[in-house]
Amino acid sequence: MTMTSPTDAPDLRVRQAATGTPPKPGRFKERAGQQMKGGPFAYIALIVVGIGSILPLYWTLVAASHTQDEVLNTTPPFLPGGRLLHNLDAAWNQAHLGKAIVNSIIVSSCITTATLFFCTLAGYAFAKMRFRGRGWLMTAVIATLTVPPQLSVVPLFMMMSDLGWGGNLQSVIFPTLVSAFGVFFMRQYLLEALPYELVEAAKLDGANNFRIVLSVVLPVARPAMMVLGMLTFVQSWNDFFWPYLALNQQNPTLQVALGQLNASFTPDQSIVMAGALISTLPLLVVFVFFGKRIVGGIMSGAVKG
């Protein structure tokens, strides 16, 4: 006997959820058919807000490609100039940016991988397994969402120093290996996307629980994992507060390096902007390619939240 492969049905639903349609297709279709058309005012307002959304990013590029004097002139430049490479080079040398990029990649990929694995496991347990205390344990998970990191940084810093992790990347990676939001997100998704019959069938086929996770849950969860992965990556890449406290100048992540670049006595704003550009660019690329999915992910997480 072989394992029953997941049918197409949940996969289809999954895909819809990942692209922004709420997982109850019927309801959305009705709504879409009767939706009122937007007038010109809607377009004008959205275009204005859209421009406002990207203007600061454009200004980052402009400032990063001129000298500081040109940027701070009484009449600032409006088009990108020719000093971009020079400024990138300067930023690279002044702030350990090369090392910072490598560190950021290590930190974000470790956190993302671990979050995906642990959150899918926990999400599956909360969605489809029966055990004592399930209800209040889930409540506890959600409650932790409201605890800001500020409340525990002082002892955390001392703990990291005790462990010998002071200034090391582990001190940034370990506290965020698994997130309450991720557990909640995967649970909500698997509640609807994973039919219990599929789990049952695998059980009849003699699979143990971990086997079920590997062969049934993971394939069904893949689209949601994509979304959670991107959200987690963005978040850990952009995280500032704790890394800024935990890491030092010799071993920073990109955001920490950026903060330090600006903390120097007389920072050259063009070089700072070049650094900002380096830290933002990878995520903008991700956004251009997967923006739709990220949008869908935030929306699908929100409907049920």
Added chain:
Amino acid sequence: MATSTPTRDTHAPPPRSSGPTSAQRQKWRSRLWRFDDKASPYAYIAPFFLVFGAFGLYPLVYTGWIAMHRVEMTGLDQMQWVGWDNFSKILQDSEFWTAVSNTFLIGVMSTVPQLLVALGLAHLLNYKLRASTFFRTLILTPYATSVASAALVFALVFRADGGVLNWLLHFIGLGHTNWANGHWTSKIAISVIVIWRWTGYNTLIYLAAMQAVPTDLYEAASIDGASRWQQFRKVTIPSLRPTILFTIVISTIGSMQLFGEPLLLQGGAIGATGGTENQYETLSIYLYNYGWNLGHLGPAAAVAWAMLVLLLLIAAINWLIGRFVRKSAA
């Protein structure tokens, strides 16, 4: 398979000749199976609780203990009992109360416009539009920007000399403003950064909730002759009430944490004290300044506990408002 009852392990190795009998094996296996079913869920949720316990809950409680001690950055392993001294020190510090009021003011100034604009935008995006996915993605782009990058580019925009905003104000005939130095203007600047980064995110949350509102409600309203604005007020907003409450809670918690925006608005030593007159110093900055800039971790821990108390207060207020709203709706 020969057995009529389902067995667990189809890929089990063939029984060894000297091994236990097949009945014993069956029994052992079913016991294993039951154990697997009982223990697995706990094993799957364990990582979350272990990580949160070790790096969230335990430090949170331990913060209270540290707050009663004198601990310096220069010697982390030396703790000296001082009782309530750290608390009375920060409570008597006028800078602490400045930070509390700044955090509160910036919180209100960034949350209220942000959520109102998000609500309006979500309403617009809920119409049938061409390229609506494009617009959704576009307004979410600031979300991809880090606090650090956003704060730094806005610092440039809000600069007193050579800032684009002042240039623009000058261009349309308005005066010159030293944004970071003014008490209100610096708070406006920080609020703008927050609003810029988070409006798109909240818009999508509202949009998702709006799309879940049943259409018949709108149909009924329009048959009753309700205008679009009336429909928005009498159908959309009430249906969104839980979502609105949710975003208020999330934004409030977020504004309690404001750190990168004020730190980087001017950078350097000025940023670490939230401006020359602490005019935009938030609680997180105050904590950072005590602990990491001045090196006194005891008072910093006391600040963390003060933040916890404030957070509980806010939660209580939120709860009361929620109850009031529910009652008045009923």
